[in-house]
Amino acid sequence: MDWYWIVLICFGALALIALAVGYLTFRYAFVADRRVIGKIFRDREKDPSPLVRMRFATKAYMDALEREDWTQTASDGTKLAAWFFPHGGTNKVAVICHGWRSLPWWDFGRAFDIVYNAGYAVLAVCQRAQGDSEGRYMTYGAKESGDLLGWIERLCDRFGGDVRIAIMGVSMGGATVLCATGRELPDAVKCAVSDCSFTSAEDMFRTASRGGLIVARRIEEILMRLFAHVRYADASPIDAVKRSKTPTLFVHGAADDFIPPSMMSELYDACAAPEKAKWLSPGALHAEAAMTNPDEYAEAVLPFLAKHL
Numbered sequence: 001m002d003w004y005w006i007v008l009i010c011f012g013a014l015a016l017i018a019l020a021v022g023y024l025t026f027r028y029a030f031v032a033d034r035r036v037i038g039k040i041f042r043d044r045e046k047d048p049s050p051l052v053r054m055r056f057a058t059k060a061y062m063d064a065l066e067r068e069d070w071t072q073t074a075s076d077g078t079k080l081a082a083w084f085f086p087h088g089g090t091n092k093v094a095v096i097c098h099g100w101r102s103l104p105w106w107d108f109g110r111a112f113d114i115v116y117n118a119g120y121a122v123l124a125v126c127q128r129a130q131g132d133s134e135g136r137y138m139t140y141g142a143k144e145s146g147d148l149l150g151w152i153e154r155l156c157d158r159f160g161g162d163v164r165i166a167i168m169g170v171s172m173g174g175a176t177v178l179c180a181t182g183r184e185l186p187d188a189v190k191c192a193v194s195d196c197s198f199t200s201a202e203d204m205f206r207t208a209s210r211g212g213l214i215v216a217r218r219i220e221e222i223l224m225r226l227f228a229h230v231r232y233a234d235a236s237p238i239d240a241v242k243r244s245k246t247p248t249l250f251v252h253g254a255a256d257d258f259i260p261p262s263m264m265s266e267l268y269d270a271c272a273a274p275e276k277a278k279w280l281s282p283g284a285l286h287a288e289a290a291m292t293n294p295d296e297y298a299e300a301v302l303p304f305l306a307k308h309l
Contacts, residue, residue: 022219029100029205029220030137030228032129037101051291055109062105062112062124072150074128076229080147081132087121091162092309093155095123097148099171099287100138103131107170111195111290114298115168120305125151127173137227140172140201142234145179156188164309167246168193171259171287175201175237178267181248182240191308192244193301194237195251196287199263201235207260238270247275249304253284253292277304 044052068084083104094115098107104124105112116122127144129135138144148167155163165188169177174197181192198204205217224230233239241248248271252264261280268278279300281289290297 019219022217023223025205025217026220026223026227030139030224032101032136032138037130040101041103041106051109051288054291055106058109058112059105065116069132070123070151070154072154074143074147074150076143078128078147079134080128080150081126082151083124083126085116085122085124087116087119090119090121091159092119092164092166093121093123093159094166094168094305095125095148095151095155097125097144097167097169097173097176098127098130099169099173100140101130102171107173107287109291110294111168111170111297111301114290114294114302115305118298118302118305120166120309123151123155125173127176138172139224139228139230140198140204140235141175141179141237142201142230143228144172144176145183145240148176148180149183149185152186152189156186161188163188165189166191166193166305166309168195169197170195171197175235178237178244178248179235179240181244181246181273182237182242185246189246191247191249191304193249193251193304194267195289196253196256196259197237197250197263197267198259199236199238199266200232202232203238203263204259238267241267241271241273244271244273246273247304247308248273248277249301250276250278251289251297251300252278252280253286253289254280254282255284256286258286 065085070082070084072080096108098104126133129138167177174194177192177194250264250268252261281293284292
């Protein structure tokens, strides 16, 4: 066989591998498979580890509270859902946004309890394509940040001009919150708390793949544009915070081995908000800051909320 045929076959094989990896990564990362997610949570019900039980304790606590089921239709026609937990007659509301393949009570295990018990009403958002919300694709804050603005408007309609809102998110929910701070927000939004957000979706995927498979990431982005109608650039919290006018607290687990704490430092340094603060939760893994150190979490978060709400 001539040498050029060998070269062509090798390049063809590499192209097919890149195409397959890009497609499989897109399917895994962006397409919400509710059957898979449902099985994950059923398996978690049997997990005896303390932090998992803490999350289920938060679920039980939320289930016992007075709750209103809210819906809205996003600009692209997706029907979205959220759970509103009133707290007496307070007009101070924390809007909480969970992360990838998750639910509010899972990502806000212990954190929900801390915020609600401090006297705040809570609007727990089911991110698009997850929980009670419809949709097929998760977009890492690109479309979710627009959805969040819709929920903020809903709260303004509910409470009028007196409402005071904090937007809070964990992991992809943290990215949602930070992307929202790069938009024009109503005056009712007084502050933001982002827990373990990535700097950008592309940075996160690059870190997860240890910098490899560049061609596969390009294929993945093509699929993102074709099916989810978003680009990597649309899911870039680090670009959004450069435009932020919203006081922001950055939280991260010091032992996070999924989204490195260095990303929090990058976001903090880039943030243009008039007031910003950061807190590392000692020993905490990804999305476990509040559960690993609940007292310290309360000491970091509640004074920040109280100051602005």
